Amino acid sequence: MPLSPSQIAQAVSLVEQGMTHREVATILNVPRSSMQYALKRYQQTGLCTRRPGSGGVRCTSARDDRFIVLETLRNRFLTAVEIQQRLQISRNVNVSERTVRRRMEEVNLRARRPARGPQLLPQHRAARLQFAREHANWSHEQWARVLFTDECRIALNAPDGRQRVWRRKGERYLAITTTPTVSFDGGSIMIWGGVSSDARTELVIVNNALTATRYIEDILQEHVVPFGGFIGYDQFILMHDNARPHVAHIVNEYLQEVGIQKLQWPARSPDLNPIEHIWDKLKRTIKTASNPPQTLSQLRDADEDELDIKNVIQSMPDRMQAVIRARGGNTRY
Structure with missing residues (x-):
């Protein structure tokens, strides 16, 4: 559980006043191990903020993310590939299809089966x-x-x-995972x-x-x-x-x-x-x-x-x- 910069600063102040780590962790209501790790990092860097992580750099900006979300909201039936192509044409940003899906998942947009209903005209x-x-x-x-x-x-x-079927990769057309079809649904x-x-x-x-x-x-x-x-x-x-x-x-x-x-x-x-x-x-x-x-x-x-x-x-x-x-x-x- 990472501590916020204000919690780290408060912990440093309390320790300098002579309080034990256990007492400080109880006052801040945080795990003692998390507080000790934050204090150790403060002693090494002199900063209450976290050091820059070593992960990959985000390949889209905030404007790119808004573009992806707005394109999806304007046309809910666009595929991730189509949004990827529009992003490349409009903003000259080339990302993968999976990146587009992650950006939509960040705002709780996921591809699901559409509901079916009759076409309703204004009248x-x-x-x-x-x-x-x-x-x-x-x-x-x-x-x-x-x-x-x-x-x-x-x-x-x-x-x-x-109906759904359980299958592994490459088993799509096995006889036990295929639903047979009959002309005219077998009669009605x-x-x-x-x-x-x-x-x-x-x-x-x-x-x-x-x-x-x-x-x-x-x-x-x-x-x-x-x-x-x-x-x-x-x-x-x-x-x-x-x-x-x-x-x-x-x-x-x-x-x-x-x-x-x-x-x-x-x-x-x-x-x-x-x-x-x-x-x-x-x-x-x-x-x-x-x-x-x-x-x-x-x-x-x-x-x-x-x-x-x-x-x-x-x-x-x-x-x-x-x-x-x-x-x-x-x-x-």
Whole structure:
């Protein structure tokens, strides 16, 4: 533990007054060995400051360091090599890629995987912000009236981006460290489902392209309308996104005819729909099962067996606040 120049000066003064090294170390609250080393250096040099070290000279100046940091902050997707080249062109300073990385690490900038989210144009951000402000004060009881619905495609061999492999240098393409790929992810199925605070609908397997007519006949009539009767049409609110089959005129007319209120949903807002977490949990549960499905028929059976919904509706007030803090931008949800 190195002592500061003021501590060294104080230690010298106390020793000259006749105090022992142990007493001085106790007063300064420093290790006795560190204090003795500092006093010995003072006797040799007559200085309270450290002698110049023998390490290498820093190859960048303070202005060079600021240039590296500012270039990184202006464009977060630049690589260390690109910043190195810009530094050489702009300031005629030639450093290694590792030096650039060290300068960024000094200000706590490290390369990490970017978060993924839908592209939000100004009109999308404005709509999301308005929606969040309008529903920021909704209580849990009000959110409990909403049936959150969505479609999800589940593939047999789709990568989830979470898998990692332990390997040594030079083992990248060994059979035991390589993930095999299959054309079209081995096949997939489209499912529809809905969840509220107290219950969920049955899963509907969409075998063909979902049209507005099929959406009414196979989903709304068979599942949403009975669910609305269970909750009560005077309180029930349907949430579905802005996919074309959902916003077709015949769908809106049908919902008005049966008396189902629809929640006006902002476009490109999957982070506001709690059912997305349920789809993610379903995919991970199927993927990590002891006997994962190998065929589409097995995948259909697994979807019905593995869906275990927890109450995620309680997070809706927090989601609204997160959108407001992001001023309509993407959130961690």
